[in-house]
Amino acid sequence: MRLLMLGGTEFVGRAITEDALARGWEVTVFHRGHHAPPPGTRALHGDRTAPGGLDALAAGEWDLVVDTWGGAPTAVRDTARLLADRAGRYAYVSTRSVYAYPAPAGLDEDGPLVEGSPDAGSVGYPQDKRGGELAAEAAFGERALLVRAGLILGPYENVGRLPWWLNRVARRGPFLAPGPRDLPIQYIDVRDLARWTLDAAEAGLGGAYNLVSPPGHATMGGFLDACVAAAGGVAEPRWTDAAAIEAAGIEPWIELPVWLPEGETYDHMFRAGVGKALATGLVCRPVEETVADTWAGLTSIGGEAPQRPDRSTKGLAPEREAALLGL
CATH class of the missing domain: 3.40.50.720 (NAD(P)-binding Rossmann-like Domain)
Known part of the structure; x- marks a missing residue:
């Protein structure tokens, strides 16, 4: 080809x-x-x-x-x-x-x-x-x-979502973990997107396909556990409910990348129908692999992730996190 x-x-x-x-x-x-x-x-x-x-x-x-x-x-x-x-x-x-x-x-x-x-x-x-x-x-x-x-994560990420979480966890100590812990999230590892796209094109597929993991493939708890494990295993998640985060004026998705509270926006982003892609061979690797490989790539370049100039900076300022957690 x-x-x-x-x-x-x-x-x-x-x-x-x-x-x-x-x-x-x-x-x-x-x-x-x-x-x-x-x-x-x-x-x-x-x-x-x-x-x-x-x-x-x-x-x-x-x-x-x-x-x-x-x-x-x-x-x-x-x-x-x-x-x-x-x-x-x-x-x-x-x-x-x-x-x-x-x-x-x-x-x-x-x-x-x-x-x-x-x-x-x-x-x-x-x-x-x-x-x-x-x-x-x-x-x-x-x-x-x-x-x-859907949401794309994995090695070489230049948007700042998963890299921010990994670098935050690597600083150790207690950190704000937006709940609930069992909240399902949908994303696609960039390598799974690449593999499916080339397979589909080679097979002659055309038209539109939702390309994201099945609902429930991962949860916020599993995602953050994987971040802790990859970045040293000593950070402590402080699970905090959506109401407390909202009351503190912390912005989902931007200040807390990947996370959205349940509701209309959550359904829009994290509850897609993906049966068509699954029927044509989409396979999604475990969240632990996505996170570990992203961390390995980050550490190989000194921990500073590349950042697209046309995307806003992601992440929660330390003082805002400390204020909510009472630290």
Whole structure:
């Protein structure tokens, strides 16, 4: 297989590139040149937002294109149009955020969607991703695979969710653990996303798929236990209920990454229907493996995780945590 990876140097793109290389595929990475692509790839440089930015893709043929673009849909539109006659399939890594809010528990791929346009500039993350989906489908039709990922965790994370928890736990001592302990969470390990995406494309699948672990695959308790075990095993979780966290003005998801209290937003994010992906071979590794491997990667680079400049900083300030816990 000949893969054209649009991006391929960070997080999702890197995981997909490495999986393809492990399969023995021929991989071309098209990127801006800010980071080195994995060894064994052929690199092409260009900026999809600049005039002439796709010139390096004017020639060449590929069996599969994978695109993770999350900005203005016009970049997906222009790239997909350029490659439609020279690539076999187009996998667009989208998001479950394209579903209209609030998405009820168990919602599958037929649920109502936000508005989006392939011809739009950047409007907002859900609308931009929906526009990207429409752009991919307009150019590739049934050859377009829409990977609607949920929360993505794992090695190389550059958003700051799991790395923040690991670094917080590594500081030891008591820490705020948002409850309840048995609260189920849904996420996808980036490597499981990569494997399923390449398997699905190779099998000729098209259309939309929710790609996230089954409900109950992990809990907040299991997730934080795994963080403690990976980072030394001496930190002490202080389980705190949602009402106390809300009363303290602490923001779920941002100040306490991964966690959401039960309710409408929780159902939207953590109770997706994933039967379609499971039926086509999705396998999700244990949370302990995701956490341990992420910690191993962090420690190998000194503990400071890379951070995407277009995403907000995650995590709870020590003084706010101490105030709630009475320390």
